[in-house]
Amino acid sequence: MLVFTRKRDEAIIIGDGIEIRVLRTGRDGVKLGVTAPPSVAVHRREIYDLIRAENASAAHHPGDLHQLITRLRSGTASSSE
Amino acid sequence: MTQPLAPYAPEPSADRETDAGGVSPRPEDVIAFPDGLPGFESCRRFVVVTYDDDQAFQCLQGLDAPGPAFLTIDPARALKRYRLILSPADRLRLDVHEEDALLWLAIVMVAPDGTKTVNLRAPIVINPRLMVGFQVMPHHSLYPIRHPLDL
Numbered sequence: 001m002l003v004f005t006r007k008r009d010e011a012i013i014i015g016d017g018i019e020i021r022v023l024r025t026g027r028d029g030v031k032l033g034v035t036a037p038p039s040v041a042v043h044r045r046e047i048y049d050l051i052r053a054e055n056a057s058a059a060h061h062p063g064d065l066h067q068l069i070t071r072l073r074s075g076t077a078s079s080s081e
Numbered sequence: 082m083t084q085p086l087a088p089y090a091p092e093p094s095a096d097r098e099t100d101a102g103g104v105s106p107r108p109e110d111v112i113a114f115p116d117g118l119p120g121f122e123s124c125r126r127f128v129v130v131t132y133d134d135d136q137a138f139q140c141l142q143g144l145d146a147p148g149p150a151f152l153t154i155d156p157a158r159a160l161k162r163y164r165l166i167l168s169p170a171d172r173l174r175l176d177v178h179e180e181d182a183l184l185w186l187a188i189v190m191v192a193p194d195g196t197k198t199v200n201l202r203a204p205i206v207i208n209p210r211l212m213v214g215f216q217v218m219p220h221h222s223l224y225p226i227r228h229p230l231d232l
Contacts, residue, residue, distance in 0.1 A: 006153070038173035041116060043218050051203045051218055052119035054226055058190040058200070059149035065140055068191060069132065069151065 112212045115174075118205075119216060121149050127214070129153075129186070129207070135196040137232055140193065141186055141205065153186035159199045159230055167206065171217060184209055189230060198227035 004012055011021035018035045024031040034042050059066065106128045117124045124143040131139050137158060141151040156163045165185075167177065177183065184207040188200045203225035207214035 028199065038170040039115075041174075041218075043216070046221075047218055048119055050226065051200075051216065054190070054200055054203075055118055055120040055149075055151075055188065055216075058151055058188045060151070062140075062142060062148060062150040065150040065152060069138060069140070071230065072191075073134070 097212060106144065109212075112207055112214050113192070114214055116215055117145075118143075118149075119203075119218075124149060129184070138189070139186065141188070153205070154187040154190065154199060154230070154232070155187055156185050156187040156199070156201055156204050158232075159187055160224075160228060163201065163224070165204060165217065165219065165222075165224070167217065168219070171206075171215075174215065175206065175213060176211055177208060178210070181208055181210050183207065185212075190227070197230040197232065199230045200226050201228045202226040 003013045006012065006022045008022055008025055011019050013019050017035075018040060019033075019035040021033040021035070022030060036042055110128050112127045114125050114127055115205065116122065121143060123146040124147070126144040128142050128144065129139050130142055130167040137154055139153045141153045143149045156165075167175070175181075175183070186207070188203075188205070190198050190200070192198070202222050203216050203218050203226065205214055205216050
């Protein structure tokens with residue numbers, strides 16, 4: 001991991017067009033400003049991890065999903081997976 | 082795979098490769114997900130499988146390994162007046178034009194006891210004109226990741 005010491009209003013750049021700037025520092029946290037091209041998605045780590053875990057829980061093997069949908073249609077939606 | 086999903090259960094064809102999900106879609110049905118989905122970042126191609134006799138649910142089927150399949154529903158069907166405003170950056174990622182009718186899909190989770198919840202926090206949005214999509218992760222949302230689904 002690269003480690004930088006930055007003061008307020010100082011920044012780092014990553015690759016072509018991504019800038020992370022320290023806007024404010026305080027006792028409870030650091031306020032960062034991220035500038036990135038629209039093709040680069042920027043998320044809070046904990047939100048991303050939450051959604052990743054939810055996706056993993058909701059993913060099926062294709063054959064299992066086919067069986068699940070068959071059960072949903074027949075109204076017996078209990079699952080053994 | 083033993084059971085290909087309708088309508089992608091084609092006749093055996095010499096010129097079509099079977100993808101990771103066990104389906105052989107027509108090229109025009111393949112939707113590009115440039116970032117994959119969180120947790121499935123290497124899966125960059127999906128198809129949406131609809132069912133003639135079930136209008137509520139669809140299957141979002143990944144074509145790249147590990148070929149995840151998701152049960153999905155129109156979020157407006159799960160919650161009336163559901164409305165999510167795409168950020169300007171997200172609109173650029175989808176190249177949204179005024180006339181584009183975006184396709185929204187929310188991932189449904191079925192618990193072992195059959196209880197269903199739907200992820201309204203992070204729906205999937207697809208621009209059918211470009212056949213490009215991604216999972217929207219707003220920085221702030223009033224919608225829960227597990228909204229009860231009574232269908």
